[in-house]
Amino acid sequence: MHQSFIAGIGMYVPKNVVTNNDLLKYMETSDEWIQERTGIQERRYAHRTEETTTTMAVEAAKIAIERAGITPQDIDFIVFATLSPDYYFPGCGVLLQRALKMKEIGALDIRNQCSGFVYALSVADQFIKSGMYKNILVVGSEKHSFGLDFSTRGRNVSVIFGDGAGAIVLQASQDSKRGILSTHLHSDGESAEILAMYNPGTHANHWTTDPVAAFDDAEIGQMFMSHQMIDTAQNFPNMDGPAVFKKAVVKFPEVILEALQANNLSPADLQLLIPHQANLRIAQFVQQRLKLRDDQVYNNIQKYGNTTAASVPIALCEAWEMGKIKEGDLVCLAAFGSGFTWASALLKW
Ligand code: UT7
Numbered sequence: 001m002h003q004s005f006i007a008g009i010g011m012y013v014p015k016n017v018v019t020n021n022d023l024l025k026y027m028e029t030s031d032e033w034i035q036e037r038t039g040i041q042e043r044r045y046a047h048r049t050e051e052t053t054t055t056m057a058v059e060a061a062k063i064a065i066e067r068a069g070i071t072p073q074d075i076d077f078i079v080f081a082t083l084s085p086d087y088y089f090p091g092c093g094v095l096l097q098r099a100l101k102m103k104e105i106g107a108l109d110i111r112n113q114c115s116g117f118v119y120a121l122s123v124a125d126q127f128i129k130s131g132m133y134k135n136i137l138v139v140g141s142e143k144h145s146f147g148l149d150f151s152t153r154g155r156n157v158s159v160i161f162g163d164g165a166g167a168i169v170l171q172a173s174q175d176s177k178r179g180i181l182s183t184h185l186h187s188d189g190e191s192a193e194i195l196a197m198y199n200p201g202t203h204a205n206h207w208t209t210d211p212v213a214a215f216d217d218a219e220i221g222q223m224f225m226s227h228q229m230i231d232t233a234q235n236f237p238n239m240d241g242p243a244v245f246k247k248a249v250v251k252f253p254e255v256i257l258e259a260l261q262a263n264n265l266s267p268a269d270l271q272l273l274i275p276h277q278a279n280l281r282i283a284q285f286v287q288q289r290l291k292l293r294d295d296q297v298y299n300n301i302q303k304y305g306n307t308t309a310a311s312v313p314i315a316l317c318e319a320w321e322m323g324k325i326k327e328g329d330l331v332c333l334a335a336f337g338s339g340f341t342w343a344s345a346l347l348k349w
Contacts, residue, residue: 004128005179006347007070007135007171010063011317012056013164013304014044018145023159026150034159039280043162043305045145052086054095056165057141060313061100064137068169072100075169076133078107079124081116081140081309083338084147085109088200096139113195114276114337115185116140116309117166118345121333122183124170125345134172140309141165147197149236157239160279162305166313178328181346184258188340191247194240195338200225244337248282251342253289256334259346269330270296272319276335277301277311286334298324308337325349 019042020031034040046056057080065072080093087095093107112119117140124136144161148154173179193207202224229235252275260266267290275283280301287297298319307314312333319325329349336342 002128002131002172003174003176003179004125004170005173005175006168006349008064008066008068008169009167009313009317009320010060010067011164011166011314012059012063013314014046014051014056016045016047017042018045018162020159023150027152027155027158029152029155029159037279037281038160039299039301040160040305041302044164046143046163048146051143051163053082053084053141053143053165054086054092054099056143056163057092057096057139057167058099060141060165060167061096061137061139064167064169068135068171070135070169072102074135075100075102075105075137077105077124077127077136078102079110079120079136079138080107081110081112081120082142083111083113083116083308084142084144092141096137110309112309112341113339114278114306114308114311115335115339115341115343117312118183118333118335118343119185119341120309121168121170121180121345122185122343125180125183128170128172131172136170137167138170139165139167140311140313142308142310144308147236149233153233154236156241157237160306162307164304164307164310164314166310166317168313168316178348181348182259182262183343183345184255184262185343186251186255186341191243191340193238195238195244195340197235197237199229199235245279245282247340248278248336249285249289251336251340252282252286252334255336255342255344256286256290256332259332259334259344263346265330265346267292270332271329272325272331273297274312274315274319274331274333275299276337277304277315278306278337
């Protein structure tokens with residue numbers, strides 16, 4: 001059986017740095033509140049018209065492909081994770097395929113929010129292990145700044161998120177001693193609505209306790225995105241932060257331990273844990289629970305905020321560029337988020 005390993009990695013963050021104090025012009029918040037509750041000091045926002053989720057992915061992908069020592073024409077398949085696609089459809093995978101002038105390869109979009117990249121990695125790993133593909137481009141990219149409620153009403157969500165992209169080339173190898181050891185995917189849709197963006201969607205409030213009254217013919221076609229939805233801010237993400245936090249601090253350690261146990265390893269064996277950058281307090285709680293030293297966990301939410309599907313590859317890339325990951329190191333990637341979905345991947349670098 002083939003083994004898959006990360007042959008190249010890249011990241012891209014927009015130049016525009018937005019500090020906590022910069023947000024004061026839109027909403028009632030404070031640098032102190034944001035830092036104390038989340039650890040975030042600043043984030044990046046993409047250029048309004050010149051940068052999209054896909055253009056950022058292109059920049060990250062170019063670096064990953066170059067570092068893998070291959071060209072875009074060598075890529076056999078794309079797996080693209082995002083919750084902020086350029087278009088509602090088609091997905092970003094095909095836009096990336098077009099932008100990089102790749103062959104007519106398959107392109108798959110993954111909609112698993114914060115755990116999107118780890119899910120994408122798992123999918124790519126299976127394709128390589130089965131022998132179907134040799135070089136897969138796996139990407140996580142988000143342009144959150146385009147879809148947040150920047151009024152005080154939306155501050156619990158909007159201060160957290162930032163824009164950016166990360167990409168890897170996952171490559172087939174015969175070396176069984178390195179690469180992806182295992183991946184572990186989970187979901188529990190019971191609380192799907194507590195971290196969600198409902199619209200545009202086809203639900204017509206079916207899942208909530210507030211059913212839409214029967215609508216007349218004049219409203220046909222407006223249910224997907226109506227004026228009323230926009231007037232009442234139903235086109236923005238919605239989050240019960242404390243409920244998400246409580247679940248995250250249970251599921252993160254659980255899925256990390258699951259990955260370690262599946263490989264007869266323990267937290268002490270880890271050189272580096274890269275948790276999805278949801279909240280520094282969550283990462284610190286996980287570190288404490290697993291009794292990991294500071295040098296065993298990498299966080300960069302302070303600089304970039306929560307970049308959802310991009311956070312794990314950005315943190316992994318930055319940690320690698322800083323020399324924190326060396327050949328043979330045991331690295332765990334873990335994520336938790338909307339759905340809920342959560343996932344981990346254990347790899348030998
Ligand atoms: O990556 C996807 C997964 N997402 C997560 O993992 C997020 C998990 N949750 C969290 O990170 C935290 O719950 C938040 C950072 C979102 C919020 O922190 P919290 O400590 O749970 O605060 P809270 O929501 O309980 O709100 C406490 C207070 C409220 O005011 P009152 O009701 O106590 O008067 C909020 O209205 O803080 C207020 N608040 C703010 N104040 C200033 C909420 N957002 C802000 C803000 N600035 N940005």
